[in-house]
Amino acid sequence: MEIEIRHFRAFAAVARHRSFSRAADELSITQPALSRTVAQLEAALGVRLLERTSRRVEPTDAGTEFLREAERVLASFDHALTAARRLGVLRLGFSWLLPAPWAQRTIKAFEGSTGASVTLTRTDDPLEALRRRTVDIAVVRGDAAAPEPLRSVRLYDEPRFAVCARESPLAGRDHLDWDEVRDWRLIVNTVSGTTGPWSWPEESRPRDIVETANYDEWVETVAANRGIGIVPETARHRSPHPALRFVPLTDAPPVPVRLVHLPDGPRVLIRRFLDASLAAVAR
Structure with missing residues (x-):
């Protein structure tokens, strides 16, 4: 059997804790799986590394010497991983x-x-x-x-908000219902937008759609009062624009x-x- 780094970790944990149960907790594996891993290591080496009784677990003389070498190997291995990950x-x-x-x-x-x-x-x-x-x-x-x-x-999930130009009739309202959106011209970002005709059943979709190809085009089209848009709440907090107003949407499904x-x-x-x-x- 090929000896793997998991065998080193399993044995070292048991030897340090003098306990299979505490070592299993440290390694987040079951105690039977840990026992099998240590037994595999002993079988592969042909040496008994641990003395097991009903009351205690102790390294044998061979186990004590092997523990020193195992801990050195594990330290070198962990150091190599850390160095490699810094390049990731x-x-x-x-x-x-x-x-x-x-x-x-x-x-x-x-x-x-x-x-x-x-x-x-x-x-x-x-x-x-x-x-x-x-x-x-x-x-x-x-x-x-x-x-x-x-x-x-x-x-x-993020709540949705309606967004409109400062001159829009919607700007003076305190909310817009999701079902009312169909009565407005809807500006849609077809590439990265989160709301479009697909967001409603076919019979309830907005009838008047203006398509844009990216977020910047969408913002400026709404700001020019060509229609209204629908955005996640993040945009309300992080896209200040002097020509835009954000209006709460009621009964709108959230944006995953x-x-x-x-x-x-x-x-x-x-x-x-x-x-x-x-x-x-x-x-």
């Missing part, structure tokens, strides 16, 4: 306005725990950027499911915010970034 880069794609403070908390926690760095890539179509492999993971808003083979993790990635990307970095992301959401 995770490319995060986004179409507009990363959620705050989620993005800042996530990036700080990820970089602090891995030693890797995050580079930010602004792209009108994050899903296409993933397919072209110009980013490793992307923040995607909206209802549409990620196409295969992309993988998706839902983070949270997701992280999307390819299944064959840098798996360790992606998994650690997902862990940091979900922890940031929970704060």
Whole structure:
């Protein structure tokens, strides 16, 4: 049997704790799995490393000597991993306005725990950027499911707001109902927008649509009073524009915010970034 680093970790944990149960807790594995791993190591070496009784676990003389060497190997291995991870880069794609403070908390926690760095890539179509492999993971808003083979993790939902020009009749209202949107000309960002005709059943869709190709075009078209737009709440806080007014929407479905990635990307970095992301959401 080939001896792996997991065998070193298993034996060292048991030898340090003098306990299979405490070592299993440290390694986050079951006690039977830990016992099998240590037994595999002893069988591969042909040496008994631990004396086991009903009351205690102690390293044998051979186990004591092997522990010194195992800990040296583990320290060197962990040092090599840390050095390599400092060279790692995770490319995060986004179409507009990363959620705050989620993005800042996530990036700080990820970089602090891995030693890797995050580079930010602004792209009108994050899903296409993933397919072209110009980013490793992307923040995607909206209802549409990620196409295969992309993988998706839902983070949270954002409320929707209506946005209009200062001169619009809507600017004086304290709210707009979701069902009323069909009575207004709707400005839609067809590439990275989160709301469009697809957001309503066919019989309830807005009848008058103006299409734009990116967020900047969308903002300026709404500001020019060519119609109204619908945006997630993030835009209300982080897109101040003197010509725009934000109006609460009642009965509007929220906008899902997701992280999307390819299944064959840098798996360790992606998994650690997902862990940091979900922890940031929970704060």
